[in-house]
Amino acid sequence: MEIRLSSIVKKGSVQLVSSLLMAALQLLQIGVISRSFAAAPLGIVSINLMIVAVATVFSDFGLQSFVIQDKRDMKFTLLDVRAVLPIFISATVMISLVGACLARYCFGALDVGNALLWIAPAMPLTVISGPVQGAAVRELHIERLAFAEFAGKACGVATTVFLASSEHAVVSVIAGFYVSQVVRLLFLHETVLALLIAPRGQKCSAGRRGAVVSYAVAQMLGQVSNTLAAKADELIVAAAMPLETFGIYSSMKQLVIQAVAFVAPVVRRLTMPFFANHRGGIAGKSRFTPNKLICWSNAVYIGFFVSVALTSEPSTRFIFGSRFIIHADWLILFALLWSVRTFAGGGISAFLQSTGAPLTDFWWTLVQLIVQTTVMLMAAPNGVYVMLISAIVSYLIVGVLGYLTIYRRKSGASVSEVVTMIIIPAFLYYIFGLSLLWLESVFEIYWVDALCAFIFMCAVIAATIIISGDRRILFQRSAV
Incomplete structure (x- = not known):
């Protein structure tokens, strides 16, 4: 069915x-x-x-x-x-x-x-x-x-x-x-x-029990590495700065963390069963291939988090009050950092977990953790802004390398398919989003922030529909 x-x-x-x-x-x-x-x-x-x-x-x-x-x-x-x-x-x-x-x-x-x-x-x-x-x-x-x-x-x-x-x-x-x-x-x-x-x-049986334990431990290590990578900046701030500064920093970051908790279940639960079909050989019967799934998941992640960045100042004032408004720029950097984190790890991790490659997912998240922690530790003495911007750039580089190596080998996609359907669209989204952020800084009016976020989301959806080639049937699967 x-x-x-x-x-x-x-x-x-x-x-x-x-x-x-x-x-x-x-x-x-x-x-x-x-x-x-x-x-x-x-x-x-x-x-x-x-x-x-x-x-x-x-x-x-x-x-x-x-x-x-x-x-x-x-x-x-x-x-x-x-x-x-x-x-x-x-x-x-x-x-x-x-x-x-x-x-x-x-x-x-x-x-x-x-x-x-x-x-x-x-x-x-x-x-x-x-x-x-x-x-x-x-x-x-x-x-x-x-x-x-x-x-x-x-x-x-x-x-x-x-x-x-x-x-x-x-x-x-x-x-x-x-x-x-x-x-x-x-x-x-x-x-x-x-x-x-x-x-x-x-x-x-003892053999099955051992297989489950091996899979679970490998998967757990990958998840812990991913979580530690997400918390690396907080650990660095907690160790290097006063408790009061850490409280403000972590509270503002919680807004982006909860944005992750909002969007990630939607994307993962609608893509992981179809990634699993790819492993079972059913993917050929579906019009939604892994490349298209990754294309759409990246569009959702990037579109959502960049929209959060575009509405950073009114969101900060509404949720945290005027006490936090001087740190609204932190929210922009947090949102951009999580957008590139999900670009580098979200789709690839869901694909690897769903296709029975937890050990590969562990090594991939471990690489991200090592790169991000190293970059942040080196940049931390220069302040929060330099630390977060350095992490954003490093994740973009790591994400591109991950798609061209790990994902391409595991999915069987060609280099041209990965570049045209995954990498180039993501970079175009970022260029357009940064242009809108600059436009907001020129006007500094709240309703312009909301308008820019709406324009950005509409542009991302329209571009992804064209790139993926799906206009009528987005998902199709053989199941009950």
Whole structure:
């Protein structure tokens, strides 16, 4: 049975609405937190947010991607995952506790140690969430997953906002994280029960268990490398600057991080199943090849983040208040940095994860981490602006090399196809976006910012439709 445009539009619309609502909730949380605390407590909250982000990615262990890319019957996939859950749950709890002890007693980082200690009991929930979400994506239950995520986010944000308004800086973020995890799993309880309750007489062989562990560890390393690359600048700022400066820096960056949380699920969940088809040899029956998928995903990522940069000043004033307006230029650089990060890693990583190449994805994200950290460390003494601009340029170079080497070999595309469908369009989008940023600086009127963002998005969509050659049927897949 073919999944035509109408089905994809329905699922994508539900995910888009859910992501929009969750983004609005997260913006509310960011605004309340930034207005509720002074600079030093805001730094503590930012540390907790960073620990939650790293721990969430780490505890997934790549099981979500394993479930999506596995080609066997779902019951056998869940049987394999169920067999390794105790190992991964124990590992995450122990790592959190050991990390808390090291941070508190060896490095004197009391705030980091407290955050790791508070988050340790939630690790089993985050480990289970990965394969549960993977099963929902693989079965194309996008609507149910989107609703569960929205419900969890709403309850978590409500908890965080309530505690933040009461000036409980230490526990507000952690408590909201607990609530969001529990509510999400409750709404996906059918998949949770299918994962945790083993049918009688069915066991996972030692060979299969080892294969799952190998895949999961390789995938986890790639995800952790990617997350550390995303947090490298925060770690450098936290180590080199006062806690007050780190609080402002990290709070403004959270706006872009939440933009990632809004757009990334939409792109990944609508592309990864089709990338997986490419591995299974079904791609030839689809009009949406990996090159076209990458072309569209890059257009969405770049179009979205450059639009955030174009509306940086009104967004800063509306969300953070006048206290942060002098740092509005940071938001522009954050948005541009994340646009080139997703250009270099977003589409390639989704392709590698969906086609059973987690080790390659790990090495690719590790290369990005090493390059970005090295560049930022060298540029940090010259200030925040030089550090972020240097990182943007380095990611552009790394992204081009990644498409011409890793992606081209894995996808079987030619050099001319990669250059004409992926690299050249991306650079044209950036040139046009930077031109609009210059135009905004000339007029300095808020409605001009919104107009430029709208013009940019329309231009990116129109150009991508022409480049990809898809005008009527965007997705087509053989599935139920």
